[in-house]
Each structure stands twice: as structure tokens, then as C-alpha cells.
Amino acid sequence: MExxxxxxxxxxxxxxxxxxxxxxxxxxxxxxxxxxxxxxWDASSRIVEKFDPDAETFTDxxxxxxxxxxxxxxxxxxxxxxxxxxxKKQLACWKIATENTFRVVTTNGACDSTRQPRVLGSQVLxxxxxxxxxxxxxxxxxxxxx
Numbered sequence: 001m002e003x004x005x006x007x008x009x010x011x012x013x014x015x016x017x018x019x020x021x022x023x024x025x026x027x028x029x030x031x032x033x034x035x036x037x038x039x040x041w042d043a044s045s046r047i048v049e050k051f052d053p054d055a056e057t058f059t060d061x062x063x064x065x066x067x068x069x070x071x072x073x074x075x076x077x078x079x080x081x082x083x084x085x086x087x088k089k090q091l092a093c094w095k096i097a098t099e100n101t102f103r104v105v106t107t108n109g110a111c112d113s114t115r116q117p118r119v120l121g122s123q124v125l126x127x128x129x130x131x132x133x134x135x136x137x138x139x140x141x142x143x144x145x146x
Contacts, residue, residue, distance in 0.1 A: 003051075017056040021047045025114050027075040029082055031096060036082055038075055040065055063094055064101050074126050076117040078137055085111035085126070091140050109133070109142035 005016040019037065026039035028051075035051040037058075046065040049058045065084075072087040077096070084092040084102070087110045092102040109128075117126035117135075123143070124135040134143040 005053075005056075016053075017051075017058060019051075019058050020049055020060055023049075025072050027073065027114055027116055029075045029077045031077045031080075031082070036075075036077070036096070038065065038073075038082065038084055040073055040084070040086065041071070062100055065092065072112050072114055074111050074113045074115060074117050074128075076119055076124060076126075078119045078124070083124075083137075085113075085117075085135065087112050105140055107135075107141055 001019040001022050003016045003019060004013040006013055023037055023039040024041045026037060026041075029036040029038070033052070033054070035053065037049045037051060040046050048061045048063050048065060050061055051058050073084050075082060075084045077083070080096055082094045082096055085107070086092070089107050089110050090104055091107050092104050094102045111126065111133075112129045113127050115127040117124045119137075122137045124137065126133050126135065135141070136143050
């Protein structure tokens with residue numbers, strides 16, 4: 001579970017600490033000066049970790065994620081909240097500074113992506129099943145293309 005980093009202007013990868021738990025099919029999320037790592041593949045990977053790039057350390061967080069095994073997820077941060085869209089038509093939401101558990105709601109579509117989404121106001125653009133999908137942060141649903 002060793003991690004590596006690439007220095008801009010450098011010519012090689014160097015060691016950057018080790019994650020405490022393996023992660024697969026996930027999207028790292030930047031928030032303030034930390035990177036949040038959330039995956040739902042198995043019990044070990046569902047432990048949410050925070051990476052401090054300056055200290056190159058990983059910290060387990062006390063926030064809990066649902067226990068169902070999910071294959072693909074796409075994560076992003078908007079308005080101080082970490083969102084996790086799943087391939088099981090679920091959206092998990094966690095207010096980073098104030099909550100200790102994820103809230104889970106059902107959405108109208110599955111997310112089959114691990115690519116970094118792009119938040120544009122109240123909409124999220126993401127690569128999904130070979131297309132660009134739009135997701136609404138107001139209705140917590142995928143927006144149908146017209």
C-alpha cells in the first residue's frame with residue numbers, strides 16, 4: 001500500500017508514505033490542504049483515510065461508510081461535503097467538518113466511473129459508461145440529456 005509522488009519538474013517517482021488500508025476503484029478528493037481517500041470495495045477499504053501531502057502521512061478517520069460492497073465509485077467535494085456516487089444507484093454524503101457518518105440516498109442512475117468529476121455550481125460532470133453525465137446537487141439525481 002505504498003504510495004509514490006511525482007515532483008513537478010522532476011524525472012522520477014519517490015516514496016510518499018503508505019496508506020493504512022488498500023483502496024480500489026476510488027477517486028481521491030482534495031479538500032483544503034488534505035486529500036480524502038474513500039472506497040467501498042471491501043471492509044478494509046471502506047475505512048476513510050486523510051492524506052496530508054506536507055507531512056506525507058495517512059490518518060484513519062472515524063467517519064463510517066455503509067457496509068455493502070460496491071464496485072465502482074466516483075467521489076468529489078462540493079460545499080464542504082464529500083460525495084460518493086456508486087454503481088448501485090446510491091449517493092453517500094458526508095459533511096467533512098461536522099458529521100461522523102455518511103448519509104445515503106438512492107439516485108436515479110448508477111455511476112460506473114472512477115474518474116475525477118468536475119463540479120460546476122450545482123451540477124457535477126462525470127465520465128460515466130463512456131459518456132459525460134450530469135448530476136444535480138440540488139435534486140441528487142442524474143440529469144437526462146435533451
